[in-house]
Amino acid sequence: MTASVTNQMSSLLPNTWDEEADVIIVGYGFAGSAAAIAAHDAGATVLLLEKAPEQYKGGNSRVNAQILFWPNDIEKAKTYFKALAGPYMDNISEEMVEVWATEMHANRAYLEGLGMKPVLAGGAEFPEFAGSDCVQMLVHNDKQIAGNDKSSFSLGSNDLLGGERLWNGVTEPALAARKIRTLYETAAVKLVKDDGEVVGLIAEQNGKRISIKANRAVILTCGGFENNPTMVRTYLEGLPHIYPAGTPYNTGDGITMGIDVGADLWHMSNIAGPEFFFKAPDIPVSRWINIPHQDSYLFVGNDGTRFTAEGTPCMGADRHGKTKVHGVWMQQLTPVPVYMVFDEAFRKAGSIGESFACWDVTHGNRYDWSADNLREVDKGWIKRANTIRDLAPLINLAPDVLEATVKRYNTFAKDGTDADYDRAKAYMAPLQAAPYYAMELTPSFVNTQGGPRRNKDAQIIGLDGKPIPRLYSAGELGSIYSFNYNAGGNVGECFAFGRIAGRNAAREAPLRGQAAPAAIPRPAAAKN
Ligand SMILES: Cc1cc2nc3c(=O)[nH]c(=O)nc-3n(C[C@H](O)[C@H](O)[C@H](O)COP(=O)(O)OP(=O)(O)OC[C@H]3O[C@@H](n4cnc5c(N)ncnc54)[C@H](O)[C@@H]3O)c2cc1C
Structure with missing residues (x-):
C-alpha cells in the first residue's frame, strides 16, 4: 500500500494521487457511457473505472434485452409515469418527473445521433394506464420489421431482442471514437471528501488500493445490488435467496459508498422482479x-x-x-x-x-x-x-x-x-x-432500482436534503422507478440521467487552479 493511500485510510486526504481527471465515472454500462460521452463532449477529461475485466465490461447494459422505452409525447409521458408510480409517487418531485419525461423523449434524437436505427418492438406494458399511448418500445436494428407495431407490450420477435445490438452498435463505438480512457479491474471502494466536497475516490486494482482525484466531480454509475445477498435480504421482502440474470459485478458498491458520505436512499424496496x-x-x-x-x-x-x-x-x-x-x-x-x-x-x-x-x-x-x-x-x-x-x-x-x-x-x-x-x-x-x-x-430479477436519491440535475442528495457537492449518479443505482416499471425504462433512464450527470459534472468549477472549459457545448439531445 502506498503512503498516500495509507494517509487516506486514516481519513486524511492523499498527499499524492495515483490518477486524476476532471470527471471520474464509476461503472461502464449505458449510464456510465452516456455520462462519459456528455462530459467529454462538454470539454472535460474523463476517466472511466470498471470493476470487471475488459471482456466482461458493459454490466447489465450489455447483456440485456436492449429495449429502449421511448415516449413520443412529453405530457403523456408525465401522466404515464405518475400512473406507474401510483401511491408510491410521494417522494418524486414534479420537476424530477418533468426532467425524466423531457430527457426520455430526447433519447431518440440523441441515440439516432450516435447511429441508432430505431425499430418499434412494442407498446406500453400497462396499456390500461393514462398516457400509455405515448409509449414506444424501440430496439436498434438495421432493418425495419414489418407488422411489429404492437400497441401493447410483447416480446415481438426474439430476433429483435438482446444480441448486444445497442451496446455494440451504438454506445461502444461512441466511446471508442472519443478515446475515453478506461481502467478495468478497478473497483471504486470509497469516496474521498474534503471540506464537504467529493474530491476523488479510492479504488482497488490488482489487489492494491489507488487514489484517484476528480478535479470536477465523481459520477456513480455502478449499478444495483443484485449480487449482494445481505442487501437483498435487508431491503427486499420474500427473497431468502435469489439468482440474478445479469452481471455478477453489481454488488451494491454505490450504495455503500453513498451511505458513507451521507447520501439519502430511495426506492430500495423496488426491483424489476421478482x-x-x-x-x-x-x-x-x-x-x-x-x-x-x-x-x-x-x-x-x-x-x-x-x-x-x-x-x-x-x-x-x-x-x-x-x-x-x-x-x-x-x-x-x-x-x-x-x-x-x-x-x-x-x-x-x-x-x-x-x-x-x-x-x-x-x-x-x-x-x-x-x-x-x-x-x-x-x-x-x-x-x-x-x-x-x-x-x-x-x-x-x-x-x-x-x-x-x-x-x-x-x-x-x-x-x-x-x-x-x-x-x-x-x-x-x-x-x-x-x-x-x-x-x-x-x-x-433483472435489476434492482434502489440507491442514493438523486435530483433533476443528477446530483446525489444527502440526508439533509441538499446535494452532496461534486457527486452525481445515473442508471439503475438510485433509479427513479418507485413501483411499477415499464420495460425499456431502465435503459432510457441510463441515457437520460447519464447525459445530465455528464454535462453537469463537466460544468463544475475545477478543484484547484484549473480553468473551466471556455464554452460548454450542449449535447444535441438537450435542445429537444
Ligand atoms: C437479462 C436482462 C434484461 C434486461 N432487459 C432490459 C431491457 O431490455 N431494457 C431496459 O431498459 N432494461 C433492461 N434490463 C435492465 C437494465 O439492463 C439495467 O437496469 C441497466 O442496463 C443498468 O445500467 P447501468 O449503466 O446503471 O448499470 P450496468 O449496465 O449494470 O453497469 C454497471 C457497471 O458498474 C460496474 N461496477 C459495479 N461496481 C463497481 C465498482 N465498485 N467500481 C467500478 N465499477 C463497478 C459493473 O461491473 C458494471 O459494468 C435488463 C436487465 C437484465 C439483467
Missing part, C-alpha cells in the same frame, strides 16, 4: 424461462397450491414482478420452493430454457438447452412421472394436494375462467397428456 427463472449449477446465472406457445402448465408453491396467474416472465399477468391481487398491482409472491408443473404436450412444445438475453448468453459460456427439454430431464433438472400423484413425492409435495391443484386448474382451463387467479382464457390449457413433469423455479 420473476420466476431457472438456476442450475451448470448455468452461472438464472435463466429466463420460455412458455413455448403451449399453456398446459401451472406454478405451485411449497404447499402444492397455486399462488399466481402464471405466465412468461414480464409478459401477461406478471409485469416485471408485479401482479394484480384483488384488482391492485402488488409484488409477486415467492412461496419458495416454487415448481412449474406441466404435461407432455408442454414438454414437446419447445425449449423452456433457451434464453435470448442473460449474462451467460452474452458472454459465451452459455448452456445450450435442448429443444425438446429431454436433456434437462436426463440431468434431473426436470422431474418426470406417469401420474401427477407419482410426480408429487419427487418434489416433496403431498400427492393429494398436488392432484387437487391440477384438477381444479384443469376445470378452470376447460371452462375458460380462472376463479382463483384470473389467468386469461387464451393462456390456459388443461394438463392431460402423460407423462407429467416438474421443474423448480427460482425467484430472480
